[in-house]
Amino acid sequence: MIAAHNLTKTFKDKKRGVITAVDDVSFACQPGQIYGLLGANGAGKTTTLRLLATLLKPSSGRAVVAGFDVEREPEKVRAHVGFLAASTALYGRLTAREMITYFGELNGMTAAAIKARIQQLSTELDMGEFLDRRCDKFSTGMKQKTSIARTLIHDPAVMIFDEPTLGLDVMTARAIVSFVRDCRNRGKTVIYSTHIMSEVEKLCDHVGIIHGGRLVAEGTLPELRARFGEQDMEEVFVKAVGGEAAVAAALKN
Amino acid sequence: MHLRNILTVYLKELKDAVRDRRTLMSVIIIPTLVMPLMFFGVGKIMSGVMKKAADEVSAVAVIGGEDSPAVLAALKKAPKLKVVATPADWKQAISDKKIRAAVDIPPGFEAGLRAGAAPAVKVSYYKGELMSDRGAGNVEKFLLDLREQTVADRLAEHGLAKSLTRPFEFSRENVAPPEKVGGNMLGGFVPYLIIILCFTGAMYPAMDLTAGEKERGTMETLLCCPVPRIDLVLGKFLLVLTGSLSAMMLSLASMGISAAFAGLLFTHGAGGGKVAAGTLGLAKQSAAAMPMIDPMGLLGVLAMVFPVAVLFSALIFTVSLFAKSYKEAQSYVAPMIFLVIMPAVVGMLPGIDLNARLALVPILNLSLVCKEMLSGIWHWDYIGIIFGSSCVYAAIALALAVKMFNREDVIFRA
Numbered sequence: 001m002i003a004a005h006n007l008t009k010t011f012k013d014k015k016r017g018v019i020t021a022v023d024d025v026s027f028a029c030q031p032g033q034i035y036g037l038l039g040a041n042g043a044g045k046t047t048t049l050r051l052l053a054t055l056l057k058p059s060s061g062r063a064v065v066a067g068f069d070v071e072r073e074p075e076k077v078r079a080h081v082g083f084l085a086a087s088t089a090l091y092g093r094l095t096a097r098e099m100i101t102y103f104g105e106l107n108g109m110t111a112a113a114i115k116a117r118i119q120q121l122s123t124e125l126d127m128g129e130f131l132d133r134r135c136d137k138f139s140t141g142m143k144q145k146t147s148i149a150r151t152l153i154h155d156p157a158v159m160i161f162d163e164p165t166l167g168l169d170v171m172t173a174r175a176i177v178s179f180v181r182d183c184r185n186r187g188k189t190v191i192y193s194t195h196i197m198s199e200v201e202k203l204c205d206h207v208g209i210i211h212g213g214r215l216v217a218e219g220t221l222p223e224l225r226a227r228f229g230e231q232d233m234e235e236v237f238v239k240a241v242g243g244e245a246a247v248a249a250a251l252k253n
Numbered sequence: 254m255h256l257r258n259i260l261t262v263y264l265k266e267l268k269d270a271v272r273d274r275r276t277l278m279s280v281i282i283i284p285t286l287v288m289p290l291m292f293f294g295v296g297k298i299m300s301g302v303m304k305k306a307a308d309e310v311s312a313v314a315v316i317g318g319e320d321s322p323a324v325l326a327a328l329k330k331a332p333k334l335k336v337v338a339t340p341a342d343w344k345q346a347i348s349d350k351k352i353r354a355a356v357d358i359p360p361g362f363e364a365g366l367r368a369g370a371a372p373a374v375k376v377s378y379y380k381g382e383l384m385s386d387r388g389a390g391n392v393e394k395f396l397l398d399l400r401e402q403t404v405a406d407r408l409a410e411h412g413l414a415k416s417l418t419r420p421f422e423f424s425r426e427n428v429a430p431p432e433k434v435g436g437n438m439l440g441g442f443v444p445y446l447i448i449i450l451c452f453t454g455a456m457y458p459a460m461d462l463t464a465g466e467k468e469r470g471t472m473e474t475l476l477c478c479p480v481p482r483i484d485l486v487l488g489k490f491l492l493v494l495t496g497s498l499s500a501m502m503l504s505l506a507s508m509g510i511s512a513a514f515a516g517l518l519f520t521h522g523a524g525g526g527k528v529a530a531g532t533l534g535l536a537k538q539s540a541a542a543m544p545m546i547d548p549m550g551l552l553g554v555l556a557m558v559f560p561v562a563v564l565f566s567a568l569i570f571t572v573s574l575f576a577k578s579y580k581e582a583q584s585y586v587a588p589m590i591f592l593v594i595m596p597a598v599v600g601m602l603p604g605i606d607l608n609a610r611l612a613l614v615p616i617l618n619l620s621l622v623c624k625e626m627l628s629g630i631w632h633w634d635y636i637g638i639i640f641g642s643s644c645v646y647a648a649i650a651l652a653l654a655v656k657m658f659n660r661e662d663v664i665f666r667a
Contacts, residue, residue, distance in 0.1 A: 011662070055476050056661050079479035088477065089470030093272040094265075105261045106478035150474070 001189050002029040002052060002158060006061035009047050009213075021047040023213035024061065029191055029206065031157070034184050036204030037193040038237060044213040045193035046085070049162045052191065053083040066158050066189070079107060082151030085162035089143075092136030096127060096146040099135060100153050107154035114153070121149040141172045148179055159183045161192045165199065177202060197233040211241040254487070258480045262488025270458060270492060279457040280496045284450055284504035292511040302383070311353040311388030314339040314346065318358035327399065328356070333391040347379050353388025354378040356396075366403060444554065444623035446508075447501055448597045448616060449590075451562045452569075454500025456586055459493045459569040464582035472664065486570075486658045490651065493566040501558065505551075553626040557636070560643035561619050565593070567650035574657050577666055596620060612638040615646050 009022040022044045029035035039045045050056040052065055054074035063070045066080035090099055097118060104114035122131050125145045130138065135146060144164075151159065161180060165173035180203055183190050192203060200207055200221075207224060209217040217224060217240040225231055228239040238244055270276045312335050318325050329336045340346040343355045357375040359365075365372040374396060378389035404418055466472040475485060569586055576582035593616060599605060600620020607621040618639045625632060657663050 050665075053477060055473065056665070075479045075481060077479075078477060081477070083477040085473065087470050088474040090474070091265075091269060091471055092469065093269050098265075098268070102261070102265050103478055106258065106480050108479070147474075151477075 001031055001067075002027075002035070002063070002065050002191055004028070004048075004052065004061070004063040007048065007051055007058050007063055008060045009051055009056060010059045020213050022051065022058075025208075025210070025213075025215045026061075027206075027208050027215060027218060029189050031189045032184060032187045033205040034180065034190040034192055034203050036200045036207040037191060037210055038195065038197075038200055038207055039193070039210035040195055040241075043210045045195075045210055046162055047213075048210065049083075049085070049160050049191065049193055053081055053160050054078055055083075066156075079154065080156050081158045081160055082154075082156040083160045083162070084147055084151045084164050086164065086166040087162070088147060090135040090138075090146055090150070093134060095132050095134055096138075096142075096149070097131045099146060100149050103150050104153045109154060117153055117155070118149070121152060125149055140168055141175070144168065144172055144176060148176075156188070158189045159191070161190070163194055164192075165194070165196065197237065201233050209237060209240040211246070216240050216242075254481065254483050258484035259488045259491070262480075262485055263491045266458075266462060266489055266492035267495070270461075270496070273461070276457055276461065276496070280454050280500050281503060284454065284500040285507045288504060288507040288511045292514070306383050306387045309333075309353075309384065309387065310335045311384070311391045312337045312351070313388060313392055314343045314352050314355045316343065316355055316357040317360060318356075318362065320361055321358055321363040323363060324358060324399070328395060331391070331395045334395060344377065347377060347385060350379075350382070350384065353385050354392050356392050442601065443551075443627060444620045445597045445601050446504065447554065447558050447623070448561070448593060448620060450501045450504045451497045451558060452565050452590060452593045455493050455497035455562070455566045455569050458496035459566065460573045460576075460579055460582040460586060462489045462492060463570060463573040464576035465579045467576075467664075468578045476664070482658050483655050486655045490566060490570055490654060493570050494562060497562040497566050498559075501562065502555075547627065547629055550627040550629065553631070553636075554623045557619055557622060557626070557640060557643070560640065560647040561616065563647035564615065564643065564650050567647065567654045571650065571654045571657050574654070574663055575666065600624060607632065607635050609635075609638070613642050615643065619643065 005026050007022055007025045008020065011019045011021055013019050025044075025048060027035065037045050037048060047056065051058050051070065052063055054065075054070050054077045057071060065077045068076040068080070070077050090096075091102075094102065100118050100121070101114050104117065109117070118131075122128050125148060127142075127145055127149065130142050135143065138146065159180070164176050164180075168176065177199060180190060180192060184203075184205075192199075194200060204221065206220055207218070208215050209224075217227070219227065221233070224236050224240070225233075228236045230236045230239060270280075310333055313328075315325060315328060315336055316339060325336075328334060337352060339355070340351070343352065346352045347355060355377040357377065359372050359374070362372050362374070376389050376392050376396075379385040405415060408415060408417060463472075466475070476482075569589070572585050572589065573582040576585055596614065596617035597620050600617050601624075605611075605621065607618070607625060611621060612618050612635045622632075622636060622639050626636075
């Protein structure tokens with residue numbers, strides 16, 4: 001599971017001074033559930049997920065992922081997490097098999113275990129045709145499949161997705177959404193950040209709306225709809241963050 | 254720190270690097286080809302130019318000399334000179350390379366000689382222009398011969414022996430073995446070359462593995478794995494060091510082989526189990542012996558250069574890590590090459606010798622100690638200080654690289 005307690009992250013900026021990217025955020029996500037982190041660009045989604053994946057250290061507060069504290073046992077956290085983001089690219093000069101093998105080795109797996117796992121993932125993701133081709137020649141769909149296989153090589157209990165459909169065509173995005181759903185069905189703890197409302201409606205069991213680094217609303221979809229008196233998720237989001245002016249101001253900043 | 258992780262990262266980076274044409278160019282192809290090109294390309298052109306200059310019959314103009322027909326006749330017969338009609342603007346003709354030099358014979362030159370006066374002949378030429386230098390040299394040789402002949406004739410006239418003006422002879426003999434000569438001649442050049450190649454060999458891999466990875470988005474992917482960051486840094490750093498050492502070793506090997514072949518081609522028989530080496534034009538000029546380098550000196554240089562290669566690799570790695578893109582990294586790293594070249598050039602200068610203070614100046618100390626070792630001088634106290642200080646500098650640079658890799662504001666610099 002994932003549990004964040006008063007998670008805060010500040011950055012120093014020469015021009016703007018101290019910036020609070022994540023401000024006192026607390027939430028929990030259970031195994032077999034998808035927690036959607038919904039927010040506009042710059043709201044703090046990526047920073048929150050990087051904190052959970054131990055790529056960044058919290059300035060204050062704490063988080064426990066798969067039973068390990070992100071600050072005290074970052075390597076153990078990463079050993080139980082699969083992190084997939086639009087910004088996590090592939091090594092273009094390696095083949096898909098080499099890429100996945102490399103991450104298997106870095107996860108401490110044996111050569112035999114890696115081979116068996118690649119065989120399994122290749123079948124599940126239909127990668128047989130391009131498994132031994134270099135990643136720099138891949139289509140977007142092939143790249144995404146390889147990235148998914150890379151995140152799953154060590155069969156992590158927790159999956160963190162940071163806007164994984166960003167810039168993808170409809171079919172590839174649908175495949176990703178379907179894969180995320182599969183992760184939930186397999187009992188994994190899934191956290192999914194996006195600013196696409198339809199994805200939230202399709203996927204998420206729980207939703208946290210983040211704005212200006214703060215978690216401004218949280219609950220299941222029916223709970224949020226009831227609380228803000230709106231059926232349309234976009235309207236719910238706009239009301240939760242304080243109206244259209246607030247969204248515009250946040251985007252301007 | 255886990256050796257298995259470091260090795261995994263290193264082997265992956267090695268595989269990645271050998272598939273990258275730009276890395277292969279900077280680490281293997283350029284360092285290997287630059288020496289043969291220097292020896293057989295530029296060297297051959299240089300030696301061709303020198304040969305042409307040496308063989309050329311210089312066109313010279315004579316100013317005056319109408320009342321000195323014997324001198325004029327002798328000039329016209331001189332083997333390396335061709336007396337041409339004197340142009341109106343003979344100075345311009347020298348500048349335009351139409352003639353190589355001009356000889357100004359003063360009025361009454363021959364009469365003056367007979368009267369025992371000491372008339373002055375002036376040779377005009379274009380300083381710094383190879384052919385004009387040669388032409389003036391040929392004229393001067395003619396005049397020296399003429400002067401000697403005049404002295405000999407006068408001595409004979411008075412029934413005096415030639416030894417009156419040449420009471421004794423002397424000659425010069427070299428007692429330095431060829432490798433010491435080579436060490437002195439190449440002692441400055443070889444360390445300079447090694448230092449530069451160590452730096453340039455590390456440049457591309459360091460930038461590619463740091464800023465390049467950030468730009469391509471693979472750095473974040475790599476940071477997701479459950480490996481301590483120090484293992485990632487060390488694995489990557491080892492690949493940068495491999496690039497640095499490979500460029501240097503390949504270039505040295507290529508230089509040795511090229512020089513040996515150049516020696517065989519140009520001098521008929523250099524080598525003999527020693528590593529022969531020569532710089533531009535040297536091969537042609539030294540007809541009897543190619544300058545050679547003591548293999549022990551070369552081994553000493555390689556041992557001394559190792560911590561400096563570590564220092565360069567770690568420093569370029571750290572600086573490139575700050576950059577968001579490969580292009581930005583280039584703009585940071587390129588100026589660093591001047592900081593490396595300056596002390597290396599100072600080390601090449603004659604008269605700058607190693608002392609306790611200079612032994613602590615990075616790069617310069619290496620350049621100076623290598624010059625000594627290649628000349629067969631082994632100051633063990635300085636060697637100890639330099640090796641020790643270089644190791645300390647290298648360790649500090651590597652620690653800095655690890656520290657920087659752990660800094661969020663560096664890795665995720667936006």
